[in-house]
Amino acid sequence: MGSKEAITYLETAEEQLRDAELVFKGGSYALCVFLSASAAENATSALITKLGLAPSKKHRNSLILKMILDESDKTQPSMREIIESLKSLEPHITRARYPIRRGVQFLPPSKLYLRKDAEFALSSARRVLVLVKNLEKS
Numbered sequence: 001m002g003s004k005e006a007i008t009y010l011e012t013a014e015e016q017l018r019d020a021e022l023v024f025k026g027g028s029y030a031l032c033v034f035l036s037a038s039a040a041e042n043a044t045s046a047l048i049t050k051l052g053l054a055p056s057k058k059h060r061n062s063l064i065l066k067m068i069l070d071e072s073d074k075t076q077p078s079m080r081e082i083i084e085s086l087k088s089l090e091p092h093i094t095r096a097r098y099p100i101r102r103g104v105q106f107l108p109p110s111k112l113y114l115r116k117d118a119e120f121a122l123s124s125a126r127r128v129l130v131l132v133k134n135l136e137k138s
Helices: 004-025 029-050 061-068 076-089 115-137
Strands: 100-103 105-107
Touching: 004 029, 004 115, 029 061, 029 076, 029 115, 061 076, 076 115
Parallel strands: none
Antiparallel strands: 100 105
């Protein structure tokens, strides 16, 4: 990965993904979604840092990657896949942490996130990590 900062982002992403897998097994689906989204964000922060830019402070690395996407670059399909995965995960970095109003109810995230949500988030985060590591090698 190059810089110490990029390496640390990637290590953090790997730790968060492992933690997401553990809490998934325990049935904590909201926490799994949050950790999966955070893992993807940290993995892409590593990539952005390696490219000499600063990651988003507003949990929107997808926008930064979209701005630097080079249509003529051979890595373009991987970058597009990363961006699409991030766009689906980024809202959960905040949504999965705070109570959510549903009509007149005010519910904790644990009442709203289902197993299928956690499975999707885990799968997406795993894929982002693989793609980021592959781009690092190219």
